[in-house]
Amino acid sequence: MIKYPYLEPNTTIGVTAPSSGLKTELHPWMHAATSRLKAQGYVVNCGETVWTEQKAKSAPAHIRATELNAMLTDDSTGLIFPPWGGELLIETLEHLNLEAIKPKWVLGYSDISVLLLAITLRTGIATAHGTNLVDLRGETDDETTAMWQSILTTKTGESIVQHSSAAYQKEWPETPSPTVFKLTEPTAWRSMSGAPVRMQGRLLGGCIDVIRHLIGTPFGDVRRFREQFISNEPIVWFLENCELNTVDLRRSLVQMKLAGWFKHCAGIMFGRSPANRPVDGYTAEDVYADVAAELQLPVIYDIDCGHVPPQLTLINGAYAEIEVANGSGTVRQTFRP
Known part of the structure; x- marks a missing residue:
């Protein structure tokens, strides 16, 4: 059976960078994106890996995995939302304790899809392939992108429809x-x-x-x-x-x-x-x-x-x-x- 998380209103969103983080000049993107989430009532918890990037990764693999493991097993975190993808998420997999995961959404694409697919294949917990967090930094979202919240608040047994973009x-x-x-x-x-x-x-x-x-x-x-x-x-x-x-x-x-x-x-x-x-x-x-x-x-x-x-x-x-x-x-x- 597939286990579907549910995005509760005002939940804590954990932001960690299991692949690439943001260099200093891009930090304003993250501040803008997290401000929008906070304005919608979410609590945002940004890990240290979000703010660093060197040699094609946010941090060494064991540091990235430790931060991600903490969020995956934290009862108060309802969504893990990396800033974006990158190149070397696969380095973290052997350091993750996927069997200890608390059902919660993980959302992203690009290199993040390695984590998404690994979680679902190993645990049967559904994961969400969709927008990056930094792509939500604008004042408004287009209709297609904005569906992420409706999808993640769909309950087990329910259906939801999306249409191709214009x-x-x-x-x-x-x-x-x-x-x-x-x-x-x-x-x-x-x-x-x-x-x-x-x-x-x-x-x-x-x-x-x-x-x-x-x-x-x-x-x-x-x-x-x-x-x-x-x-x-x-x-x-x-x-x-x-x-x-x-x-x-x-x-x-x-x-x-x-x-x-x-x-x-x-x-x-x-x-x-x-x-x-x-x-x-x-x-x-x-x-x-x-x-x-x-x-x-x-x-x-x-x-x-x-x-x-x-x-x-x-x-x-x-x-x-x-x-x-x-x-x-x-x-x-x-x-x-």
Whole structure:
């Protein structure tokens, strides 16, 4: 059974940096973001790792893990919300005591998706793939991003629906914006077949650049997760690419297939990507076509997920029904135990 945390009003939000922290010149971003949370009634507890960054990490692995362990096991903390991703969260996993976790939400994306997927696979506790904390520093949030609170206050047994965004951000604005993002490009969710698509199953996923490194480790046992927590229900994978060119993306997907991650799979969703650099004419669409053909699965892409904002809040472990037609998409998540 999947265990779903619930975000209580006025709870304590623990902010820690298990991957990258913020250098001094970026501290105002964190102050702005935490001020917004406090204005909404939350208590915000920032750990020391948030304020430091050196050699591609906020602190040595054991220090990051100690701070994260304290928040994961603290009864008063209702949400752990890292400032953003980074590069080397995987260093902390061997130092974490995941079996001692108190059910609570962990929210983030990019390198944070290593932690999210590891927690859900090992413990059956649902985790939330969605916005970064620093992306909430604006005066207002766009409609898609703002859904994170509605999702995290959904109760076990209930359902909640999200829709594809109206527009996405092509590039980061040069000057600060009241909404942080500059959403200028029309959003279009696409299916590999070109026809309307419907898929349903338990959600799992994250940033493929980093979650692929869980394969073959104690933190990436998808088969055990299927058997122990979801009674072998089908899985819908959501994947997003931060930096991989197309052949590296293809290699990663083949590795996932060979590791058995796509067994009992009902479909795959790919987020928009700032990478996807073609190699010798081999495009991302070619990768998606190859995956769809060899796995005989529906594939949709350019969804609101990942490093090209805005993005949905997708719950690892939740039961989802996804429909895509005419460029628009709907995701209904049900917090089925």
